[in-house]
Amino acid sequence: MSPRRRPNPSLAADDRAFLESYRPDDYERPSVAVDVVLLTVSEGALRTLLIRRTEQPARGAWSLPGGFVGMAESLDVAAARVLETKAGLKRIFLEQLYTFGHVKRDPRMRVISVAYYALVDEAIVRGAALASSDANRVVADVRVAWDGIVGGPVQAVGPNRSPLPLAFDHEEILATAVRRIRGKLDYTPIGFQLLPKRFTLRRLQEVHETILGRAVNKDAFRRRMLASGQLHATGTLEDEVGHRPAELYEFRERAAI
Amino acid sequence: MSPRRRPNPSLAADDRAFLESYRPDDYERPSVAVDVVLLTVSEGALRTLLIRRTEQPARGAWSLPGGFVGMAESLDVAAARVLETKAGLKRIFLEQLYTFGHVKRDPRMRVISVAYYALVDEAIVRGAALASSDANRVVADVRVAWDGIVGGPVQAVGPNRSPLPLAFDHEEILATAVRRIRGKLDYTPIGFQLLPKRFTLRRLQEVHETILGRAVNKDAFRRRMLASGQLHATGTLEDEVGHRPAELYEFRERAAI
DNA sequence: ATAATAGTGTCTCTCAGACACTATACC
DNA sequence: GGTATAGTGTCTGAGAGACACTATTAT
Incomplete structure (x- = not known):
């Protein structure tokens, strides 16, 4: 039943001696x-x-x-x-x-x-x-x-x-x-995680608005995002949108487990 | 060994029937x-x-x-x-x-x-x-x-x-x-918890500086704290300080468990 | 040309930082 | 009066909001 029977070699000698006698099953556990x-x-x-x-x-x-x-x-x-x-x-x-x-x-x-x-x-x-x-x-x-x-x-x-x-x-x-x-x-670039690798600032703003449940100022949002240094302009544009296409951006790093 | 043997009367009948047969000890637990x-x-x-x-x-x-x-x-x-x-x-x-x-x-x-x-x-x-x-x-x-x-x-x-x-x-x-x-x-009045019921703004600022590990601007700190509405001026002053005494403030509410 | 959205320039308002100044206690 | 800190008034700079304007694509 004990999860780790093998003694850990990095433990001190008396730690190992203690482990021999310890009985984890003596206590009820959730x-x-x-x-x-x-x-x-x-x-x-x-x-x-x-x-x-x-x-x-x-x-x-x-x-x-x-x-x-x-x-x-x-x-x-x-x-x-x-x-x-x-x-x-x-x-x-x-x-x-x-x-x-x-x-x-x-x-x-x-x-x-x-x-x-x-x-x-x-x-x-x-x-x-x-x-x-x-x-x-x-x-x-x-x-x-x-x-x-x-x-x-x-x-x-x-x-x-x-x-x-x-x-x-x-x-x-x-x-x-x-x-x-x-x-x-409000203080971390968490919204990127909800978008594909490449996205427009408009899409990023929509994600923020959806999460916050309110509209955010377009100009200030663009300025703040670009000033954060977290975004990287790809130089390519979206297409097939029926109006002037926006530039696609990437997030500089993408955390994952 | 089972933590709760007594059936919960708010449970549906089939929930109770399930509880009878459930065996929590079948699984090893941390x-x-x-x-x-x-x-x-x-x-x-x-x-x-x-x-x-x-x-x-x-x-x-x-x-x-x-x-x-x-x-x-x-x-x-x-x-x-x-x-x-x-x-x-x-x-x-x-x-x-x-x-x-x-x-x-x-x-x-x-x-x-x-x-x-x-x-x-x-x-x-x-x-x-x-x-x-x-x-x-x-x-x-x-x-x-x-x-x-x-x-x-x-x-x-x-x-x-x-x-x-x-x-x-x-x-x-x-x-x-x-x-x-x-x-x-940065966004909650957590510093009050580290002070007695009544305190001066100077003491509160010292607490903030100690936690943050850096000096903070005195004027802006006072303005921000007073504008937050979380402080209540008691009208009484500290005494026996050897210089002009500061007013004592209280925190409006004090969370505790 | 028209529609629709992308993107920029600029003004204002708010707030934090900085600094100077006055106020008030003890000595 | 001297000293030390409390507390205030004001200027400045950074950044957000607002708004007008230009740019670019599809139809």
Whole structure:
């Protein structure tokens, strides 16, 4: 049962002696899970991947993709694994969000959930396995009822405009993710993660407006983005747009796990 | 062994039926701990409470106060309990920081640590039980070797100016806490938590300067603080200062767990 | 030519930084 | 009065918002 029986050679001798006698099973332990809020911007709406629960508890309700943390994988790796197995997505921007640990948040047993959020271009979402017509998966609209980063309730809405009930405390997790990215947007170039490699400033501005839930000033936005030094003009223009084409930009570096 | 045997009456009938058959012990689980970075500002230095480990592993190294999460307590409650039992402090500002889950961060076994940070007035630290001359407790200086919120290494230094080696990944946790409060200071009134109920603007500015590790503009600081609406002038002045006394202010509300 | 959006130049307003000045306590 | 800090008034520079204007492509 012990996760690491092999003594670590870098430990001091008395550390090793201690390990021999230590009995981890003497203490009752909670389960630890990761839940991932996969966010994308599509058609001017903030959207997230939800999976319908087919088993108890909360069968039929919608939940964030998640899974239990393996004994030999770090939290980051567990979150990336969940993203790959449940959404078919690899090498996506992924950051830890918050850890939810209320005693009764899962009726089965004590489950502590380390929540992550991921940002991904909508085109990748469409191309991934989750695009297959699976009635138990949906990329739901996220309706946010508050301004700025004050926080508050959110609602997931399905393609047919019907509200989707969320299992456990997943509405709180989703709301926390929205609050976090709204706050991060003010001082980090997080919006790039939601766009393809090349994009126009107009598209980037639309992403910001969608996340923030309000219009932003076009001139100031352009100036601020270009002054940040994070953007690289490619010299090429978009095409087939029916009006004057805009220049395509790239983000200088692209974080991924 | 199961944490909650009593059926929850609010559950649907099939949820209850599921609970009867669910066997949480089928899966191996990690241990979950909380570690608390207790920060205070004293004599122009950022300081934190450290406890010397008297048992293996890492006996003799210094560690953040911490403890395992009980099966019937939430993470917030566990952190507050640690603060009370290990530092004798109650009703202190306490917020979740980050969750550390590298597989080998603890050589004994898989331990996932949910880190919290707490901010407290130095006078309370001095009055608490931890002031008792315990050679295994120290309020150490935190030396920060980087500017702004870029992050980097930190070092804990004892009263005799000797560096204190930290156990496990506690240096990383401490550095994460410093990074977090530096960032929060830019847009939230977090500095109040490190001062007594009544304080002068000068003291508040000193706290900000200590946390940020740099001087801040006096005029702009006063204007910004007074304009924030978070401060309430008491009308009384400090006394016995040997020069013109400053007005005492209060923070409008004081968060605590 | 017309429509539609890309992109720029400029003015103003707000706010932070800098600095000088006055105010008020203890000695 | 001397000294030290509290607190204010004002100038300046940086950056966001607003708005007008030019540029460029498809139809």
